[in-house]
Amino acid sequence: MTTKTSWKLTSLLILFTFLTCSFSYTFTIINNCPQTIWPGTLAGSGSPPLATTGFRLDTGQSIKLTTVPGWSGRIWARTGCKFDTAGVGRCQTGDCGGRLECEGNGAAPPTSLFEITLGAGNGQDYYDVSMVDGYNLPLLALPRGVHGGACNATGCITDINRGCPAELQVLGGVQNQGVVGCRSACEAFKLDKYCCSGEFANPNTCQPSYYSTLFKKACPRAYSYAFDDGTSTFTCKAYEYDIVFCPNSNGIGRPNPASPPPPIRQPYWKHHQVTSSTNILLPFPAPIFLLVLTLTFLAFVTHGK
Incomplete structure (x- = not known):
């Protein structure tokens, strides 16, 4: 490999690394x-x-x-x-x-x-x-x-979890005595008014509930x-x-x-x-355009030997 080609490949790696980092x-x-x-x-x-x-x-x-x-x-x-x-x-x-x-x-x-x-x-x-x-x-x-x-x-x-209402509590830990999660009212009760679904599927009809508050x-x-x-x-x-x-x-x-x-x-x-x-x-x-750029540059290097 000639010095000129080697320099081009080095430049390619530097450019590729820079562009990859710049777009991440x-x-x-x-x-x-x-x-x-x-x-x-x-x-x-x-x-x-x-x-x-x-x-x-x-x-x-x-x-x-x-x-x-x-x-x-x-x-x-x-x-x-x-x-x-x-x-x-x-x-x-x-x-x-x-x-x-x-x-x-x-x-x-x-x-x-x-x-x-x-x-x-x-x-x-x-x-x-x-x-x-x-x-x-x-x-x-x-x-x-x-x-x-x-x-x-x-x-x-x-x-x-420390203040979760009893009806929303998920118990776990030792002998299921500890509260490890607090369910949403939607998950707990499966009602449209809590899930913002059905007739409540818009911001006008679905309002904050006692639980969401x-x-x-x-x-x-x-x-x-x-x-x-x-x-x-x-x-x-x-x-x-x-x-x-x-x-x-x-x-x-x-x-x-x-x-x-x-x-x-x-x-x-x-x-x-x-x-x-x-x-x-x-x-x-890296994004696809970087791959295209790389292939184009490699073609240039190959023909420039």
């Missing part, structure tokens, strides 16, 4: 809980899977997962899991089809959810923490690497029912998001208490089924 977003998932958790990830319809759909995360551990602009999906934590060597088992909360790898299965309620749609180009990211499917763990979402202005943290850092008082910035948009959905332009489970365990502070933003458009996943998903510490491949 990072989710840093952190376990501050006193117990092991098993996070799960689920990509929305039309979004590529992350590098993992489910994994173990011990106390004090963290993991970084990368993706591309336009990605949309959910991240949550499972608790009380037991899996065999083949990755088959069950979790007390957040279970996703009885496997370590969720592989396209969503979280069984009750589960605290982080939801996000990343912007493409100069577009804004839309993100929230939701208790529409109930609650299992405190959760804080912190934008990092903010581009152009400030962004709000959001989440639910209160331990709702309890969730909202405990966690003012999180979704408490399906049409709770105005104080629960946030926008930002960031390149990294920290997703911290049990943030208060090691002294991480509360979200910025600034006034919530005005009502904005609702992320698509609230009323559309989420499908698809992911496996560990590997960056997601």
Whole structure:
């Protein structure tokens, strides 16, 4: 190989690496809980899977997962899991089809959810923490690497399990005596007025209930029912998001208490089924146009020998 060709190949690798990094977003998932958790990830319809759909995360551990602009999906934590060597088992909360790898299965309620749609180009990211499917763990979402202005943290850092009404409690732990999750009224009672379905499938007829109000008082910035948009959905332009489970365990502070933003458009996943998903510490491949760029450059190098 000539020096000229070698230099071209080196330039190609540098360019490819730069472009790949420049068009990536990072989710840093952190376990501050006193117990092991098993996070799960689920990509929305039309979004590529992350590098993992489910994994173990011990106390004090963290993991970084990368993706591309336009990605949309959910991240949550499972608790009380037991899996065999083949990755088959069950979790007390957040279970996703009885496997370590969720592989396209969503979280069984009750589960605290982080939801996000990343912007493409100069577009804004839309993100929230939701208790529409109930609650299992405190959760804080912190934008990092903010581009152009400030962004709000959001989440639910209160331990709702401690004050969960008896009719919503999910028991687990030793002899099923401990509360490991707090169901939504929709999950507990299966009524349209709680589920915002049927004649209640619009923001005019589906109003806050006694139960959703309890969730909202405990966690003012999180979704408490399906049409709770105005104080629960946030926008930002960031390149990294920290997703911290049990943030208060090691002294991480509360979200910025600034006034919530005005009502904005609702992320698509609230009323559309989420499908698809992911496996560990590997960056997601660069967009297709980078592949095309690489092939074009290789052709140029080959003909330039």
